[in-house]
Amino acid sequence: MLINSPEYQARYGKWDVVELPADLKVNAIHAALLPTGKLLIVAGSGNDQQSFDAGTFRTLLYDPGTGQSRLIPTPADLFCGGHAFLPDGKLLVAGGTQRYEILDGAVTRAAGAMVVKNEFPDAGRDFPEGTEFVAQDGRKYRATNAFSLPPATKTTPRKGPVTVTASQTTVWVESEDTGRAGVTTTPAQYAITGLTGADANNLYGLAQKMTLDKQDFQGIADSYEFDPVSERYVKVGDMAYKRWYPTLTGLPNGEVLAVSGLDGTGQILAGQNEVYDPATKSWTERPDLFRYFPTYPALFQTGTPGTLFYSGSNAGYGPADAGRTPGLWNLEHNTFTPVPGIRDADRLETSGSAWAGPVQNQKMIVVGGGGVGESPLSTARIDVIDLKQQDPRFTAGPDLPLPTRYPNVVQLPDDSLLITGGSRDYRGKGTSDNLVATFYHPDTNTLTAAADPTVGRDYHSEALLLPNGQVVTMGGNPLFADKDNQKPAPFEKRLEIYTPPYLLHGPQPVIADAPAEAKPGGSMTVSSPDAATIASARLIRPSAVTHATDVEQRSVALDITRNPDGSLGLALPGEPTLVPPGYYMLFLVNEAGTPSVARWVHVT
Known part of the structure; x- marks a missing residue:
């Protein structure tokens, strides 16, 4: 076959499929290349309700050099959390899944957000999962997760009365009754079962409504450092907010900024952002950085101190008319300057973004993308922005061969970028996976063809540069396996490794010695x-x-x-x-x- 000929491969490269042993196949939701050269492939529950219900959470450690792999004990459902590398090489993983979504028509118990307050300044209180709340009319609801309340805040001024400000937390509760018996649209105060005397007065719940409406995924506040040497997760301080679909962006001082996500009730955070300090292994809420973004916003540290670039790329949740505009975020003053010029601005969801060439050039490309939610719209757009310009704006790059949602964009050592995979429709509907790959060349703002991959990659897929110069792709979570969207599709568990043509033009140069x-x-x-x-x-x-x-x-x-x-x-x-x-x-x-x-x- 032509694709197996040396002449073809020397021009376009080649792909090789890797089949892992059946007991080591995981749903690749997240992937990171550790400084040991091994891949950390995180599934958590893997977008599988049965695994979530069973508490089966998985992480695979795969060595592409030897092909060896093993499962790593996974302490929480890290499915759809965020991650960033720390200065010491550990991978910070934060957030994940507290609860799976329940679609319209499938909700059997009325539920909603309960604000629980503590007016007692001398002690906090821990409550287990299943804590019962009772309304004055006798309706009963149970917390779906454990929660804690710190003491109330007591202020003693030099003059005037002592004031007490109640502490509070928000928990998700659901009715003990099925059907409409638990539905209420009347705001009410709820007593906590088992509390008596002063405790019953000081600790209580408040809720606006309980409904049978669709319930979205809910996040967790857990965070861990994965140690690449001991090859295990180590628990660190919880985030201030539960997050599902957050972005973690590393800062020049080694700290990490956590942004966006769905909270513990399935609502997108309104702009509550926080920073992780690896020295203290703790999170600090940053109200001075209050700013809203859709979930998984693509936020990059620019060459300018205190300034992040939001490319507009994101992965979904949030309204179509909020937080979708690319721009520069000044962290010192918490100001946001939009940048104009992006084509197909309504199709930035599920797009890819990457630095184009060396970061000193401060050029970035935004690749592909689609309409908000389950929209069938997609785009072949590649647009380029030069952040060194006084008033940066996007300019047109070449178009992809096909409209593409979920593209994987990988920077290569020769300064080109490999763009591979994706699908034309939402989650590969209508068998719309793109079995095509291209190279983007920043110096000429052009595309050239690469060998076509053989495995479709769409939602929940990844691609990474390996230390030997190859690229590995994994994952893929299409909704359907047939053109008529009738047959459910399995999660794609095969890996595929791409050998670029630059590895087929003669021996690789050798580094004999280099400092660590x-x-x-x-x-x-x-x-x-x-x-x-x-x-x-x-x-x-x-x-x-x-x-x-x-x-x-x-x-x-x-x-x-x-x-x-x-x-x-x-x-x-x-x-x-x-x-x-x-x-x-x-x-x-x-x-x-x-x-x-x-x-x-x-x-x-």
């Missing part, structure tokens, strides 16, 4: 028997990707000095906004565009 650590503004001395033919050097931050959202990956160009002894001096940019602390893959790329196998470098 470097600093922004510093330099590294690297030895290679191929030093004379090295044309460029790149530090590439490993990916942590889900739902077509990967705010981790970035390629950093290193200035090259050729030393008298034949070694190479590689200079890092001095701005931590360009090279945030953490682990990076160091690639040397020769004059033919062929990259070395990467060496891991810890930027401290």
